Amino acid sequence: MRERAHSTIAEGTLAPSELARFEALVLPHLDAAYTLARYLMDNDDDAHDVAQEALLRALKYFDGFRGDDARAWVLAIVRNACHTWQRTGRSHPVAVEFNEELHSGAVGDEHPEAALLRAADREAVRGAVAALPLEFREVIILREVQGLSYKEIGEIAEIPVGTVMSRLSRARRRLARALSSVARERS
Amino acid sequence: MTCKDFEAQLDAYIDNELPPAVVGEMTEHLDACAACARSHERQLALRRALTQHAPALQAPPGLRASIRQAIRAQIRPAATPRLPEWRWLAAAAVLVGVVAGTWRVATTRARAEALTDALLASHVRSLLGSHLLDVASSDQHTVKPWFNGKLDYSPSVYDLAGRGYPLLGGRLDYVANGAVAALVYGRRQHVISVFLWPAERGPTAGPATVTRQGYHMLHWIAPDYAYWVVSDLGSTELREFTQLLQRADSAAARPDGR
Numbered sequence: 001m002r003e004r005a006h007s008t009i010a011e012g013t014l015a016p017s018e019l020a021r022f023e024a025l026v027l028p029h030l031d032a033a034y035t036l037a038r039y040l041m042d043n044d045d046d047a048h049d050v051a052q053e054a055l056l057r058a059l060k061y062f063d064g065f066r067g068d069d070a071r072a073w074v075l076a077i078v079r080n081a082c083h084t085w086q087r088t089g090r091s092h093p094v095a096v097e098f099n100e101e102l103h104s105g106a107v108g109d110e111h112p113e114a115a116l117l118r119a120a121d122r123e124a125v126r127g128a129v130a131a132l133p134l135e136f137r138e139v140i141i142l143r144e145v146q147g148l149s150y151k152e153i154g155e156i157a158e159i160p161v162g163t164v165m166s167r168l169s170r171a172r173r174r175l176a177r178a179l180s181s182v183a184r185e186r187s
Numbered sequence: 188m189t190c191k192d193f194e195a196q197l198d199a200y201i202d203n204e205l206p207p208a209v210v211g212e213m214t215e216h217l218d219a220c221a222a223c224a225r226s227h228e229r230q231l232a233l234r235r236a237l238t239q240h241a242p243a244l245q246a247p248p249g250l251r252a253s254i255r256q257a258i259r260a261q262i263r264p265a266a267t268p269r270l271p272e273w274r275w276l277a278a279a280a281v282l283v284g285v286v287a288g289t290w291r292v293a294t295t296r297a298r299a300e301a302l303t304d305a306l307l308a309s310h311v312r313s314l315l316g317s318h319l320l321d322v323a324s325s326d327q328h329t330v331k332p333w334f335n336g337k338l339d340y341s342p343s344v345y346d347l348a349g350r351g352y353p354l355l356g357g358r359l360d361y362v363a364n365g366a367v368a369a370l371v372y373g374r375r376q377h378v379i380s381v382f383l384w385p386a387e388r389g390p391t392a393g394p395a396t397v398t399r400q401g402y403h404m405l406h407w408i409a410p411d412y413a414y415w416v417v418s419d420l421g422s423t424e425l426r427e428f429t430q431l432l433q434r435a436d437s438a439a440a441r442p443d444g445r
Contacts, residue, residue, distance in 0.1 A: 019258055020315065030254065034246035048250055055254050117232035125240035143202065144237045150204050169198045176233050 022062050025070040030055070032071060032146055033078045039141040040082040040134065054081040069152070076156045079138060086134060120179040128178035136171035143168055188216045193223045201230055251376040259323050259355065303397050303404055303415075305362045309369065310380040310402065310417040313358065320356035320371055330357045334368050340385050342368035343412070345435040352379070352428050372428070379418040379428060386413045398422070405429050409436050 033055060038047040054077045058065075065073055120128075129137060135157075142153045150164045157164070193216045199205045200213045217224055313320075322333040327344040334342055337359055346354060355371045355378070362382060370381040386408050397404040403425050405416045416429055 023258065023315075027254070030246045030251060031243065034250060035244040038244050039241070048247060051246070052250055052253055056257055059257060117229065117236050120236040120240070122240040125236050129237075129241055140237075144234065145241055145243050150202070165199055165204075168202070172198065172230065172233055175237070176229065179233070179236065
């Protein structure tokens with residue numbers, strides 16, 4: 001059916017059956033695509049533009065998609081588009097590089113960290129996530145916000161499962177420290 | 188299991204990524220060691236903070252609309268003067284379905300129901316089957332002439348983009364009693380199909396509003412045309428849209444081309 005469709009459609013267009021497949025397989029993950037873009041980019045406009053660019057790229061190359069996990073496929077395209085944007089400086093980075101040494105002060109005994117984390121508010125959490133370097137932020141978002149498995153995350157971020165695990169672990173330590181220190185400053 | 192082992196695997200434990208045998212050992216250690224239980228509790232608190240304050244987001248309607256627009260643009264108007272084979276089959280299937288549904292001998296009510304079924308099927312099929320437009324254009328002066336020679340009437344096409352209902356294009360469809368024009372308008376991510384055919388062709392009987400499977404259908408007879416509007420848009424906005432159409436119809440002195 002694919003072959004027949006291809007033979008009847010002019011170059012640069014997808015067969016109606018392919019478009020229908022794209023709508024059925026890829027479009028349901030538009031929210032997930034935007035979510036990843038929004039957390040990896042620094043503002044709404046960049047997220048919108050990069051998600052749009054990624055989806056159009058997905059549409060363009062949909063012919064080549066043979067897998068069964070459209071979500072991972074489209075998220076990988078979004079993730080790569082975000083990296084490209086960040087690298088080429090098309091966006092305006094505002095995130096402050098997180099200094100692990102600076103923020104790694106010991107937690108005082110009188111403030112159990114769990115209590116501090118419980119007190120974390122939206123602004124603090126978003127700020128701490130935004131302050132994570134991109135390679136830590138992406139694994140956290142894919143895991144915590146989008147609930148993907150280590151294997152899926154590894155495929156999207158093009159890293160081995162062992163690296164997914166260690167990055168997640170380091171990312172969480174950074175988040176926990178950042179949130180505790182924000183809470184301590186406020187108390 | 189040592190505390191060091193526990194700590195090293197705590198993330199994977201909470202993420203449900205450990206083999207069952209290791210999970211058992213982790214749980215045993217968790218029950219026995221207060222320090223590790225505190226680490227565990229701290230990790231859970233972080234997860235809760237993230238879940239609560241860093242939620243999954245919804246794509247903005249504008250993004251969704253522009254992707255849908257890009258999909259529509261994939262179908263080049265010049266490439267589809269003839270309907271693809273599968274569309275003919277789909278159209279024929281509806282036609283056969285309607286005919287088989289004892290169209291002519293049915294009661295008025297059953298007839299109206301068959302009609303709304305066919306219209307709804309056409310709308311839904313156009314959404315599922317890749318939003319197929321036979322002519323994709325926001326220009327009424329492109330869409331209207333496209334129907335020349337394909338229909339024995341010339342449908343009224345209006346530019347309502349200024350009112351928030353941009354024209355997306357049109358398609359030729361087969362409903363009940365023959366070929367009809369379906370004009371397609373957009374409202375944010377929603378798609379509105381407007382079916383119209385000469386009133387004298389009938390059937391004109393039918394309820395003014397139908398709600399089925401989350402879709403609203405509105406029906407009225409303009410002096411010359413029978414109109415049906417189908418969309419998943421909210422009924423308030425759909426009413427506003429039909430009023431815009433009706434006003435545009437009255438403003439046009441006569442529907443031309445007839």
